[in-house]
Amino acid sequence: xxxxxxxxxxxxxxxxxxxxxxxxxxxxxxxxxxxxxxxxxxxxxxxxxxxxxxxxxxxxxxxxxxxxxxxxxxxxxxxxxxxxxxxxxxxxxxxxxxxxxxxxxxxxxxxxxxxxxxxxxxxxxxxxxxxxxxxxxxxxxxxxxxxxxxxxxxxxxxxxxxxxxxxxxxxxxxxxxxxxxxxxxxxxxxxxxxxxxxxxxxxxxxxxxxxxxxxxxxxxxxxxxxxxxxxxxxxxxxxxxxxxxxxxxxxxxxxxxxxxxxxxxxxxxxxxxxxxxxxxxxxxxxxxxxxxxxxxxxxxxxxxxxxxxxxxxxxxxxxxxxxxxxxxxxxxxxxxxxxxxxxxxxxxxxxxxxxxxxxxxxxxxxxxxxxxxxxxxxxxxxxxxxxxxxxxxxxxxxxxxxxxxxxxxxxxxxxxxxxxxxxxxxxxxxxxxxxxxxxxxxxxxxxxxxxxxxxxxxxxxx
Numbered sequence: 405x406x407x408x409x410x411x412x413x414x415x416x417x418x419x420x421x422x423x424x425x426x427x428x429x430x431x432x433x434x435x436x437x438x439x440x441x442x443x444x445x446x447x448x449x450x451x452x453x454x455x456x457x458x459x460x461x462x463x464x465x466x467x468x469x470x471x472x473x474x475x476x477x478x479x480x481x482x483x484x485x486x487x488x489x490x491x492x493x494x495x496x497x498x499x500x501x502x503x504x505x506x507x508x509x510x511x512x513x514x515x516x517x518x519x520x521x522x523x524x525x526x527x528x529x530x531x532x533x534x535x536x537x538x539x540x541x542x543x544x545x546x547x548x549x550x551x552x553x554x555x556x557x558x559x560x561x562x563x564x565x566x567x568x569x570x571x572x573x574x575x576x577x578x579x580x581x582x583x584x585x586x587x588x589x590x591x592x593x594x595x596x597x598x599x600x601x602x603x604x605x606x607x608x609x610x611x612x613x614x615x616x617x618x619x620x621x622x623x624x625x626x627x628x629x630x631x632x633x634x635x636x637x638x639x640x641x642x643x644x645x646x647x648x649x650x651x652x653x654x655x656x657x658x659x660x661x662x663x664x665x666x667x668x669x670x671x672x673x674x675x676x677x678x679x680x681x682x683x684x685x686x687x688x689x690x691x692x693x694x695x696x697x698x699x700x701x702x703x704x705x706x707x708x709x710x711x712x713x714x715x716x717x718x719x720x721x722x723x724x725x726x727x728x729x730x731x732x733x734x735x736x737x738x739x740x741x742x743x744x745x746x747x748x749x750x751x752x753x754x755x756x757x758x759x760x761x762x763x764x765x766x767x768x769x770x771x772x773x774x775x776x777x778x779x780x781x782x783x784x785x786x787x788x789x790x791x792x793x794x795x796x797x798x799x800x801x802x803x804x805x806x807x808x809x810x811x812x813x814x815x816x817x818x819x820x821x822x823x824x825x826x827x828x829x830x831x832x833x834x835x836x837x838x839x840x841x842x843x844x845x846x847x848x849x850x851x852x853x854x855x856x857x858x859x860x861x862x863x864x865x866x
Contacts, residue, residue, distance in 0.1 A: 438573050438574045438576070438577035439573055439576060439577050439580070441577060441581070442576075442577035442578070442580040442581035443580065443698070444698070445581040445584060445585065446580055446581055446583060446584035447584075447698035448584075449584030449585055449587065449588045450584060450691065451691060451756070452588050453584070453587055453588050453591060454467075454471075454687075454688055454691065454757065455756070455757065456588065456591045456592055456595055457470050457591055457605050458684070458757070459595060460591060460594055460595040460599070460600065460605060461600055461601075461602050461605060462600050463681075464680070464681035464684040464685065464758075464759070465678055465680040465681050465684070466600075466602060467602075467684050468541075468665070468680040468681075468683050468684045469540055469541065469543055469546050469602050469606070470602060470605055470606060470609070471661060471665075471683065471684045471687040472539060472540060472546070472661070472662070472665045472683075473540075473546055473549055473550055473553070473606055473609060474609065474661075474687070475658040475660075475661040475662050475687065475690075476539070476550055476658070476662060477550060477553045477554065477557075477609065477610075478654065478657075478658050479654055479655050479657070479658035479659065479662060480524065480550075480554050480654075481553065481554050481557035481558075481561075481654075482557070482561075482650065482654045483650050483651035483652075483653070483654035483655060484520060484521070484524055484554075484647070484650070484651060485517065485520075485521075485557055485558050485560075485561035485562070486561060486646075486650045486654070487643055487646035487647040487650045488513055488516065488517050488520070488561055488562060488565065488643075489561040489562065489564050489565035489568070490565070490646055491513065491565070491639055491640060491641075491642065491643050491646065492509065492510065492513040492562060492565030492566065492569060492639070493564075493565040493566075493567075493568035493569035494569065495509045495513070495569065495634070495638055495639050496509055496510070496565070496566060496569025496570055496628070497568070497569040497570075497571075499569075499631060500569065500570060500571070504631040504632055505628060505629030505630045505631025505632075506566075506569065506570070506628040506629065506631060507628040507629060507630050507631060508630075508631055508632065508633050508634040509628075509631075509634045509638065509639055510562075510566060510628050511634070512634045512636070512638075512639050513562065513565070513639050514562060516639070516640075517558050517561075517562055518558075521554070521555060521558045524554060525551055525554065525555060528547070528550065528551050528554070529551070532544070532547050535547050535550070538666065539665060539666060543602075543603075545602075545603040545606065546602070546603070546606055549603065549606035549607050549609065549610045550610075552607065552610040552611065553609055553610035556610055556611055556612075556613045556614050557613055559613075559614070559617055560579055560583070560613040560614075560616070560617055563575075563579055563617045563620065563621070563626055564576050564579055564580070566626050566628060567579070567620070567625065567626070570628070572625055575620040575623070575625040575626075578616055578619065578620055579613070579616040579617060579620060580616070581616070582612075582613075582615055582616030582619065583612050583613045583615075583616055584612075586612040586613075586615040586616070587608055587609060587612035590608035590611075590612065591605055591608050594608065642792040645792040645793045645795070645796040646792055646796070648796040648799075648800065649783075649792070649795045649796035649798070649799040649800070650799075652796075652799035652800050652802065652803040653780075653783070653799045653802075655803065656776070656799070656802055656803060656806055656825070656828050656829070656832075657776065659806060659821075659824075659825065659828075660686065660687075660690050660769070660821050660822070660825050661683070661686060661687040661690055663810060663821045663824070664683050664686050664687075664817060664818060664821050665683050667817050667820075667821070668682065668683050668817050669817075682818070684759070685753075685757075685759035685760055685761055686761065686765075686818055686821075688753060688756075688757040688759045688761075689749075689753060689759070689761045689765060689766055689769055690769055692745070692749060692752060692753055692756070692757075692766065692769075693741070693745060693749075693766060693769035693770040693772070693773045694773050695741065696737045696738065696740075696741040696770075696773065696774060696777065697773050697774075697776065697777045700733075700734065700737055700777050700781075724844065727785060727840075730781060731778065731781065731782075734774070734777055734778045734781055735774075735778065737774070737777070738770075738771070738773075738774025738775070738777060738778065739774070741770045741773070741774055742767050742770040742771045742774060743767075744770070745763070745766040745767045745769065745770035746763045746764070746766065746767035746770075747763065749761070749763055749766030749767065749770070750762065750763050750766065753766065765818060765819075765822060768822040768823070768825075768826055769822060769825070771826055772822070772825040772826040772828075772829045773829075774829075775826065775829030775830050775832070775833050776829040776832070778829075778833050779798075779802070779829055779832035779833045779836055782832075782833065782836035782837055782839075782840055783795045783798065783799070783832070783836050785836075785840050786798075786836055786839050786840050786843055789840070789843040789844070789848045789849075790843075790848055791839055791840075791842075791843050791848075794836075794839040794842075794843070795836070795839070797835075798832055798835040798836050798839060799832065801831055801832070801835055802828040802829065802831045802832035802835070803828065805824075805827045805828045805830075805831040806824045806825065806827065806828035807824070808824075808827070809823050809824035809825075809826070809827035809828060810823070810824030811824075813827070
């Protein structure tokens, strides 16, 4: 490592004095630091929410509907709206580079988002009876909260697309970080006031993304300039593949608690523990197993765009070497996280959440999370190399593996879900590794648009 400039000899050549502060800053892709900070804030706020929420509603049994709402929301919203964010950011970024205003693009994608959101809301309403009876224990308030939450994240993703395409990554980070902080603040207020109604906490989840949007809009940071009329071809060249891949990727990430909620019977098990409390504990175990994924995602926001730009400049030797270092880091973090979950996971889970899960369960969840982390890194690299179709097919293949693994893996409720999650992530890793090798060997070069899509391809909000 170079010595800091302040310690360099005043007579040394400029090149030997180490990088300047300005050079160090420009070595990171635009937006890396604020987005990385926002990801960490959102992650910490998530863990705190599960503690505050359970205490507020009165216990693990009462928290189960909120647990179910949480994972259903983040299986749906990023899956359907993240592709719109990516395509909006790409289209605005292209217009920005050519000196054209992006307002017509925003209007076009906004109408598309409205239509997509309306279609999903109608579907949720049509399946409301099933959701209320089978998923939310006959609670229609939770169905309403799920619909409001889904609708709230539509403008959040569109606003983030405007910010990323315009190069305004501080407002992008504010929207992302404010979501977690506002949600936590609302729940703390409810706790202090003494509100125990689950519905109140549910709507705190549902409306939290709107505050950050309102703040950046009030500051004029969502402003776009008029420009030439936008065609559908301009805003949707990769939308179908992005949408297909994103729906499956977000679904797989949040499938564990959703499936256990659907598969777990009512009442108590042979040990006398209620299934409601076990489902809640499983959701907390999933969050605990994601700690390496939270940390890595913030780091990855810096690493992947930089690697993509190396490829864009034709430096494929350094690009391949950088990818190898990145993936070795993921493997090390994954192994450490899995061993740590096995050895210390039950203790940490009990101390943090007052929840109980076996070390084996936490280790399998951590292994699945580690494999998902590696799959996500590989998928982003493939997107940067314009492999949108391959990424979509890979996530669909992983979804099918999840279904088969859960169906055939075990007769025990939680174990079959754990096995399904692990198999699905392993399937994604192998598929994306093969796809990345294929793209590299074919000599595909990324461009600014594909780099931006890779940078924002994070179907992972919490």
